[in-house]
Ligand SMILES: Nc1ncnc2c1ncn2[C@@H]1O[C@H](COP(=O)(O)OP(=O)(O)O)[C@@H](O)[C@H]1O
């Protein structure tokens with residue numbers, strides 16, 4: 001029988017994968033699988049030669065979304081599926097979730113095609129409370145910033161930030177800042193092979209006065225945690241909603257991360273559903289690396 005071959009897709013800045021994913025290579029080798037890291041936009045990679053390509057640290061696509069999706073569609077055996085990625089890469093999916101009754105952050109969506117003036121942006125920013133401005137296509141908190149209510153300086157910076165994103169053709173989200181994130185942080189629920197695996201707690205990333213990050217990603221402070229019943233229920237609901245929207249390609253996704261922050265009343269709110277290239281924090285939970293490696297092998301050999 002020929003050797004099963006798996007590629008873990010990454011970006012050129014991290015050719016040897018993110019340190020959290022790198023141990024997967026050894027875990028797959030232990031299972032008799034030939035596993036390599038491969039850079040998604042490297043023209044020399046023969047993607048069709050792999051039994052499975054698993055998307056991992058491909059974190060440099062936010063301004064090359066079309067190229068990235070085009071690449072995903074050329075890979076014969078990709079997990080998650082290219083159409084799941086194409087749908088999930090743009091946070092407009094949160095709008096659909098909101099319409100389906102899931103608790104999401106109240107969001108104002110700004111469309112670059114409307115060519116909003118600075119004054120028009122100004123009138124759309126919240127009058128009370130801190131708020132966040134971010135592009136709909138982004139990862140690792142890139143181009144994301146928090147603004148303080150009612151200081152003229154913050155308002156000026158916020159308008160420039162939104163305007164620059166819109167001028168470069170990007171869609172923009174304006175959200176109230178969820179203050180509970182400063183108190184309890186953000187919970188990430190990690191699902192492997194469609195089943196809940198483990199949870200992590202991440203500190204708030206946006207301090208007041210912090211400028212939008214342009215780097216590959218912003219460093220995260222993370223620890224392992226227990227998920228509450230309410231958080232788990234919301235995670236399941238989000239995955240069921242994806243299934244309703246996308247059908248069979250979203251059955252038992254190889255990996256998923258559901259990011260949750262409490263609202264002011266303490267009830268969980270969905271901040272993001274990451275089905276594209278989430279950090280999975282495999283090192284933060286006993287057995288997670290083995291569970292993921294087993295799931296990858298099962299898929300790579302299932303054909
Ligand atoms: N409305 C918000 N309230 C509080 N913090 C936010 C809000 N939106 C984003 N953040 C912070 O910014 C980080 C990145 O935003 P997120 O929506 O998760 O986008 P991505 O991770 O894709 O860059 C979050 O992990 C969180 O710390």
Ligand SMILES: [Mg+2]
Nearest residue numbers: 140141259272
């Ligand atoms: Mg996030």
